[in-house]
Amino acid sequence: MPQNFLNKKVLFTLMATGLLSKVATLQMFAQNEFDITPEQYMILALLDEQGELYQRQICEMSYKDRPNITRIINILEKDGLVIRIPDVNGRKILKIHLTPKGREVHAKIKPYMIELRDETVKNISTEDLEACQKVLGQMIDNLDGKVKLQI
Secondary structure, eight states, X not given: OOHHHHHHHHHHHHHHHHHHHHHHHHHHHHHTTOSSOHHHHHHHHHHHHHOSEEHHHHHHHHTOOHHHHHHHHHHHHHTTSXXXXXXXXXXXXXXXXXXXXXXXXXXXXXXXXXXXXXXXXXXXXXXHHHHHHHHHHHHHHHHHTTOOOOO
């Protein structure tokens, strides 16, 4: 099988996997009538895992641009799920914090996300998942300098 054909097939499979994952997540959120979007949940999950973060850090971790993250954070703040707190080192620099209500929403949705993740990787060995992670990590490294996000 020629390398070019294999490259196309791998990238197509990667895009299809991403799309199916996104659709499955959207459907799961709709079926369970969650009041937030998967993108909003992703920010709650980052804050739960990492603690307080600067908006720039959220952009970098989520691979989303600043206007998109600003819009999502504004909605989460309006809904009382996050708050912006001035950083001690600079009055104009704000850190994003998860509120108690945000923690509750995250905790409510997290088991569903874990179940979907487990369903996604069922029948795949740990060794295959580790190899996949290595290859995907290298792809990210290969693209990292080529993508310009407004962060």
